[in-house]
Amino acid sequence: MGVRYFGQAIRRVEDPKLITGRGRYLDDIRLPGALHAVFVRSPHAHARIKAFRLDAARKAAGVTAVFTAADFGELGRKAMPHMVPVAVVKQPINYQPLAHDEVCHVGVPVAMVIGDSRAAAEDAAALVEVDYEVLPAVTDWRHALHAETPRVHIGTPNNLVAAMRGQFGEVDRIFATAKHVFHEHFETHRGGCHSMETRGVAASIDPNTGDLTLWSSTQAPHMVRRLVADHLGVTERSVRVIAPDVGGGFGPKCSLYPEEVAIPLAVQMLQRPVKWVEDRHEHFLSTTQQRDQSWDVEVAADADGRLLAVRGRCVHDNGAYVPYGLVAAVTSLSAFPGPYALQAVDIAIDVVFTNLLPNTPVRGAGRPTTCFVLERLADRVARELKLDPAEVRRRSFVRKEQFPYQTGMKARDGSPVTYDSGDYHACLEAVLDMAGDDFAARQAAARKEGRYIGRGIASYIEDTGLAPFEGATVRVEPSGRIVIQTGAASQGQGHATMLAQVCADILSVPLDRIVIEAGDTGAFPLGIGAIASRTAVTAGSSVHQAAVEVRAKAIKVASEMLEAAEHDLVLEDGAVRVAGAPGLSVPLGDIAFKLNGMSGIPMGQGISPGLESTAYFNVTAATFANGTHLAEVEVDADTGRVTITRYVVGHDCGKLINPLLVDGQVRGGVVHGIGNALFERMLYNDLGEPLTTNYADYLLPTAPEVPRIEIVHLESPSPRNPIGVKGAGEGGTIPAAACVIAAIEDALTPFGVRITQHPVSPQMLRGLIRDAL
Amino acid sequence: MAATEHVRCSVNGTVREADVEPRRHLADFLRHDLGLTGTHVGCEHGVCGACTVMLDGVPVRSCLMFAGQADGAEIVTIEGLAGEDGVLHPLQEALWNRHGLQCGFCTPGVLMTLVAFLRDQPDASEHDIRDAISGNICRCTGYENIVDAALDVVRASRETA
Numbered sequence: 001m002g003v004r005y006f007g008q009a010i011r012r013v014e015d016p017k018l019i020t021g022r023g024r025y026l027d028d029i030r031l032p033g034a035l036h037a038v039f040v041r042s043p044h045a046h047a048r049i050k051a052f053r054l055d056a057a058r059k060a061a062g063v064t065a066v067f068t069a070a071d072f073g074e075l076g077r078k079a080m081p082h083m084v085p086v087a088v089v090k091q092p093i094n095y096q097p098l099a100h101d102e103v104c105h106v107g108v109p110v111a112m113v114i115g116d117s118r119a120a121a122e123d124a125a126a127l128v129e130v131d132y133e134v135l136p137a138v139t140d141w142r143h144a145l146h147a148e149t150p151r152v153h154i155g156t157p158n159n160l161v162a163a164m165r166g167q168f169g170e171v172d173r174i175f176a177t178a179k180h181v182f183h184e185h186f187e188t189h190r191g192g193c194h195s196m197e198t199r200g201v202a203a204s205i206d207p208n209t210g211d212l213t214l215w216s217s218t219q220a221p222h223m224v225r226r227l228v229a230d231h232l233g234v235t236e237r238s239v240r241v242i243a244p245d246v247g248g249g250f251g252p253k254c255s256l257y258p259e260e261v262a263i264p265l266a267v268q269m270l271q272r273p274v275k276w277v278e279d280r281h282e283h284f285l286s287t288t289q290q291r292d293q294s295w296d297v298e299v300a301a302d303a304d305g306r307l308l309a310v311r312g313r314c315v316h317d318n319g320a321y322v323p324y325g326l327v328a329a330v331t332s333l334s335a336f337p338g339p340y341a342l343q344a345v346d347i348a349i350d351v352v353f354t355n356l357l358p359n360t361p362v363r364g365a366g367r368p369t370t371c372f373v374l375e376r377l378a379d380r381v382a383r384e385l386k387l388d389p390a391e392v393r394r395r396s397f398v399r400k401e402q403f404p405y406q407t408g409m410k411a412r413d414g415s416p417v418t419y420d421s422g423d424y425h426a427c428l429e430a431v432l433d434m435a436g437d438d439f440a441a442r443q444a445a446a447r448k449e450g451r452y453i454g455r456g457i458a459s460y461i462e463d464t465g466l467a468p469f470e471g472a473t474v475r476v477e478p479s480g481r482i483v484i485q486t487g488a489a490s491q492g493q494g495h496a497t498m499l500a501q502v503c504a505d506i507l508s509v510p511l512d513r514i515v516i517e518a519g520d521t522g523a524f525p526l527g528i529g530a531i532a533s534r535t536a537v538t539a540g541s542s543v544h545q546a547a548v549e550v551r552a553k554a555i556k557v558a559s560e561m562l563e564a565a566e567h568d569l570v571l572e573d574g575a576v577r578v579a580g581a582p583g584l585s586v587p588l589g590d591i592a593f594k595l596n597g598m599s600g601i602p603m604g605q606g607i608s609p610g611l612e613s614t615a616y617f618n619v620t621a622a623t624f625a626n627g628t629h630l631a632e633v634e635v636d637a638d639t640g641r642v643t644i645t646r647y648v649v650g651h652d653c654g655k656l657i658n659p660l661l662v663d664g665q666v667r668g669g670v671v672h673g674i675g676n677a678l679f680e681r682m683l684y685n686d687l688g689e690p691l692t693t694n695y696a697d698y699l700l701p702t703a704p705e706v707p708r709i710e711i712v713h714l715e716s717p718s719p720r721n722p723i724g725v726k727g728a729g730e731g732g733t734i735p736a737a738a739c740v741i742a743a744i745e746d747a748l749t750p751f752g753v754r755i756t757q758h759p760v761s762p763q764m765l766r767g768l769i770r771d772a773l
Numbered sequence: 774m775a776a777t778e779h780v781r782c783s784v785n786g787t788v789r790e791a792d793v794e795p796r797r798h799l800a801d802f803l804r805h806d807l808g809l810t811g812t813h814v815g816c817e818h819g820v821c822g823a824c825t826v827m828l829d830g831v832p833v834r835s836c837l838m839f840a841g842q843a844d845g846a847e848i849v850t851i852e853g854l855a856g857e858d859g860v861l862h863p864l865q866e867a868l869w870n871r872h873g874l875q876c877g878f879c880t881p882g883v884l885m886t887l888v889a890f891l892r893d894q895p896d897a898s899e900h901d902i903r904d905a906i907s908g909n910i911c912r913c914t915g916y917e918n919i920v921d922a923a924l925d926v927v928r929a930s931r932e933t934a
Binding site for chain 2: 119247664668670696
């Protein structure tokens with residue numbers, strides 16, 4: 001056996017092209033003769049469209065066409081299909097490719113200008129006139145269900161998208177008898193994904209076949225194909241969707257957007273290629289966002305501070321449309337009871353319409369906000385009972401010997417939620433060990449100097465490896481090259497390296513012998529999407545299974561070629577060898593050559609063509625990653641400025657395929673969560689007009705604000721897949737806001753400041769300090 | 774249609790020229806007129822830094838400059854960073870080693886910013902480096918591995934000094 005790749009911190013196979021400017025992102029695709037699209041978007045959060053005046057735009061120089069929904073007949077007017085249609089959605093209202101009669105948030109596309117150049121199309125777009133009858137807008141989700149609140153959509157009975165409830169155990173009895181019960185109100189707010197590459201769509205039609213090729217900077221090319229084909233009423237076979245190099249996704253690039261349907265409609269009409277690339281301003285107006293929720297919750301604890309039960313209600317701002325189903329809210333619900341062995345939970349979530357951008361998963365989906373709720377409740381119990389916050393966790397965590405641990409909650413398919421493996425206590429202690437035990441002394445010393453430093457912890461679990469599958473084909477070519485084709489698309493996570501590592505060990509080949517083809521519906525027939533920290537579990541396991549089958553077939557065929565018994569054969573350095581007979585071997589490429597067939601020569605008994613295998617590892621239940629974060633901060637009480645001085649992560653995502661890449665996911669995730677804690681808030685005025693539409697008004701974390709992130713890994717293998725892995729894409733983000741907020745509150749203990757929302761700006765902290773004085 | 778102007782400049786050591794609209798910004802000129810798509814456009818208002826190129830030796834935001842302003846200039850883009858023999862610049866190599874990029878979209882701007890910065894401050898500290906890339910937004914990495922890559926280059930240049 002040569003080098004082993006699984007588990008090694010190997011630099012990525014993706015990088016050489018990306019560090020030399022040879023990446024091919026959506027706007028880098030050259031389509032000869034392509035026209036450029038610009039969308040005219042609603043300036044109103046809620047309005048009825050009365051009329052379009054398009055003559056001036058149509059006559060403008062360099063303009064090929066100006067389209068509204070009416071130009072496409074039924075295909076322009078009908079609502080787009082849903083990504084995850086579920087019965088619990090009472091009012092599954094989705095976008096039209098171009099809004100025909102009503103607009104329900106600022107930024108909804110109402111017309112599309114097609115020109116020779118983007119500049120020409122933008123000039124003409126400014127000439128499009130739309131008469132609107134402005135209607136009352138609902139911008140405060142907290143009041144969306146009140147009787148006097150206007151309707152988000154004309155003619156609907158109320159603003160309720162769905163009412164959900166998750167419950168188990170004897171909630172009322174426990175709350176009636178618990179030693180301690182505390183009530184809290186929490187709020188979390190909207191941010192965006194802000195992938196550095198914005199969204200984009202290009203499409204062309206093969207003039208001979210009429211088949212459509214669609215390029216989209218999407219996380220889910222197969223989903224886009226299914227829904228676009230569905231909307232257009234054509235076969236999936238006739239639509240090919242390609243996700244080229246994608247510059248970050250973080251969730252919102254998984255939704256199907258109006259532009260992904262409108263561009264193909266224009267291409268069909270014009271029989272010319274058309275490209276559209278979202279600009280950053282449009283990103284603020286049209287790419288989905290997440291995290292507006294308000295919570296009224298109670299926690300019950302026993303005399304020792306052990307958490308017993310949580311109950312309450314959440315109002316979840318859905319925004320105006322439901323393109324993505326209820327995933328953001330569902331994952332808030334399913335994140336209960338977190339890492340805690342609660343005896344009972346009863347949480348109701350009302351998902352409500354507002355005249356704002358849809359709320360769909362952004363890194364962590366609904367989990368970070370539930371983590372914020374649970375961790376703030378745990379901290380409240382610690383404070384009231386004068387316990388170390390770590391002690392409340394110790395007393396309340398699911399214990400190692402309880403795995404597999406049935407929580408009491410139900411999964412999306414109705415099956416009981418069962419945590420597969422972990423050691424939450426060990427993870428917590430590892431973090432505390434790394435952080436050291438001198439903090440109390442440092443904090444006391446700092447306070448004497450008039451400095452306010454604080455420490456916070458937050459623990460979480462994450463259901464990863466979401467069902468049902470991402471398949472993979474592993475194929476050996478006669479050249480000896482291994483081709484892996486998969487439906488799992490990548491947006492920078494390093495899937496190609498990770499999948500090659502899984503495959504290389506099994507087929508005993510060096511990494512550079514492996515080629516990955518992904519993100520193209522033409523390369524692999526089925527796929528779900530790079531969401532929910534699922535690719536290592538799903539595609540990784542499929543590659544493992546397929547490679548194992550290829551190895552078995554290679555040995556079987558080599559047995560015949562080498563005239564040796566299978567049990568005497570080993571696969572080493574890319575060749576099947578007779579153990580103990582160095583001269584007797586056959587390279588994988590030669591076996592592939594034989595199996596690819598020659599005219600007139602039969603394949604042989606029981607031998608199927610090709611040295612390849614396709615596997616769809618079947619995920620039946622999630623794998624549960626876990627971790628604890630610890631942050632130290634210093635707060636300037638005079639200015640409200642927060643400096644994060646230390647950040648420690650204890651992280652357990654099962655077996656690590658590539659620690660370098662996992663650490664990269666964790667660090668990036670934490671910094672996203674720091675943004676949610678301190679910087680990122682999408683603000684709207686009462687009319688539903690966005691106030692933060694550039695990077696001067698909407699702040700993202702930059703290098704000087706973020707700390708080094710120290711990471712300690714535990715590896716509790718998942719028994720639910722052959723490679724023992726769990727997902728790692730979102731665990732960095734999930735507890736980070738809760739952790740930073742806890743540290744800030746701890747720093748401000750002398751003022752008695754309580755923080756029940758995020759993000760917190762310096763102004764807000766100054767206000768809280770002033771109010772507390 | 775607006776009148777065009779003729780822009781002639783040196784890009785990665787080669788003279789390039791094109792007739793462009795006066796409003797054409799330098800990033801679009803490089804990407805769409807010259808086909809150098811390694812320079813990326815992330816925000817088009819000068820904050821994210823993805824479009825950073827070197828102009829007469831100084832890193833600039835190519836989205837905030839008109840192509841016409843680059844007439845006569847010497848420009849280096851990400852495509853010109855590695856040697857003609859394909860040998861990577863030490864910072865490219867260091868970013869690769871340190872996993873200093875994920876999606877790679879901000880990477881060209883990060884590289885052009887830091888190459889110029891480390892040329893001028895070869896002995897930079899971590900604090901200096903974080904400050905130097907404070908105008909480069911990266912959503913993937915959390916910056917730490919980028920900083921470590923730059924520190925590797927600082928360390929290597931000390932050893933050879």
